Amino acid sequence: MPATLPDGDPVPADGALPESALDGLGARPFACYVHVPFCVTRCGYCDFNTYTAAELGPGASRDSYADAAIAELRLARRVLGQTDLPVRTVFFGGGTPTLLPPGELGRILAAIDAEFGLAPGAEVTTEANPESVDEGYLEQLRAAGFTRISYGMQSARPHVLAALDRVHTPGRIPQVVRWARKAGFEQVNLDLIYGTPGESAADWRASLLAALETEPDHISAYALIVEEGTRLAARVRRGELAAPDDDAMADRYLMAEELLSAHGLHWYEISNWARGPHAACRHNLLYWTGADWWGIGPGAHSHVGGTRWWNVKHPAAYAARLAGGRSPAHAREVLTAAERRLERIMLELRLAEGCPAELLEDAAVRRAIADGLVEEEPYFGRGRAVLTLRGRLLADAVVRDLT
Structure with a gap:
């Protein structure tokens, strides 16, 4: 979720959608995304809409976030009317969703179920930093109805993690994967990044092998993008770090394809490999195949029937709009x-x-x-x-x- 919002057309204060968006509502799959915009520290490569405690300012807090998210869910139900819309997938992203207590994440999930109903066998994912969960936390998440967890591993090499400003230790990943399995999560994903300045081919191979040793159901491997406005971009611009090399990026991708497929994970989307069709991320597949979804939270994007809109960025502005009975949408576009x-x-x-x-x-x-x-x-x-x-x-x- 990029930090810069695009321009677009105004959104009515009540969030009402054009008739074209509601045409066929219910015939298309429906999903919910929940953006939790809080982080302990800001990673140097990240340009997502996230805030540390020092950046929040007045009018917003982690403690009140679930109430604001639930208020938007109720608004979503009013806007979409009484059409039967069982939610097939829910994805909590960030930021670091697991900075909220598991009971608060569970409250938001329960509100989704109360307003729309979770479809039988719904996939419910949360992202998590390895250092942000422990065994008890994961057990509570699973009990609340979460079925899938996605850990931001990024690399197994300490110097690569340092270049990315990641704070977890590489050895934490096997531990949190074991805890997730013990808690009963149906699927575990690991996110990896390749092409970080200072990462060698041997480093990337080691990261892939370390991830595979945990026997995940799914691996996402993304090429590093140096986004303008980030600390990483400033360091590259100053010459402290080398810019990612396109040829090296291609070699890293080929290595990922070779090793992952050899270990039983096969690509189903350019940056994603799964241990069989059952392990593919159903939420992302809905994005890629034109489904409807409502994005909850500051800066979250939504799409219903060819109309796309995005919320105001700052958590304080987001909460204030909802408290005033107004849609938090910043702008929208109707696709031709x-x-x-x-x-x-x-x-x-x-x-x-x-x-x-x-x-x-x-x-x-x-x-x-x-x-x-x-x-x-x-x-x-x-x-x-x-x-x-x-x-x-x-x-x-x-x-x-x-x-």
């Missing part, structure tokens, strides 16, 4: 048919399942096949464009060429 088609291609082409052929120009796909960027058999056999391994390395360029 052409924009929705383009977005669908951009997202679905990242998936191992690929993108339907009818969305694409046949001549462009044939060129991509000839260049070794798109698989031949799925396109001609199943009518879907699926990226090759080389195509995954050049995904942004392939998308531009195909659209």
Whole structure:
């Protein structure tokens, strides 16, 4: 969730959506995202909408956050009316959601269930920093209904973690994974970052192997992006750290594909590998396949029926709007048919399942096949464009060429 909000059209004070957004509501899958914007410290590479205790200022606190989130959930129910909308997935992201007591996270989840109803077998995920949970905390989360946990591991090398301003110790990961298993979590994900300044190929291999030793159900591996306005960007600009190298990034990705697939985790989205279809993150799949979701919290983004909106950033402004009976939405946009088609291609082409052929120009796909960027058999056999391994390395360029 980027810290800078885009411009857009005004949102009514009551949050009402255009009729076009409500057309077909309930026929599409529905999900909830909950943004918890609190962190102990700010990581040098992060540009997400997060706040340390010193940055919050008056009018906002961790203690009152759950009440504000629940107020937005009630507003969401009013806006969406009485259409049956069982929530298939819930994702608590941040920030560090697990800085809130487990009972507060559980209260928000219970409110989602009360307002909309959780679908049978709903996937309920929270992100967590390894240092922010202990065995008892995880047991309480599981008892509250959380089924999946995603740990921000990032690296197994202390000097790489230091470059990222991460505060946990590498040895903490095996411990918190064991605790999650013992507590009964159905799935455990580990997030990794590659391309950090000072990270060698050997460092990246060690991180992958350390993650695999814990036998996770899922691994997300993301290329480091140096975002403007972050401490990392300032250090790169001053020459303290080298900028990520594109060739090295490609090599890291190929290493990840080789090691993860050899250990039974297979890609289903460019940056995500799972131990079988059952272990794929269903919440993210809903994002990538055009579902509806309501984003709760400061800076959270939502999407319903081609209308997208985003909340005010600061927790104090967010809480004040809700306390005054107003929508916390900052602005919105209604996507045109052409924009929705383009977005669908951009997202679905990242998936191992690929993108339907009818969305694409046949001549462009044939060129991509000839260049070794798109698989031949799925396109001609199943009518879907699926990226090759080389195509995954050049995904942004392939998308531009195909659209």
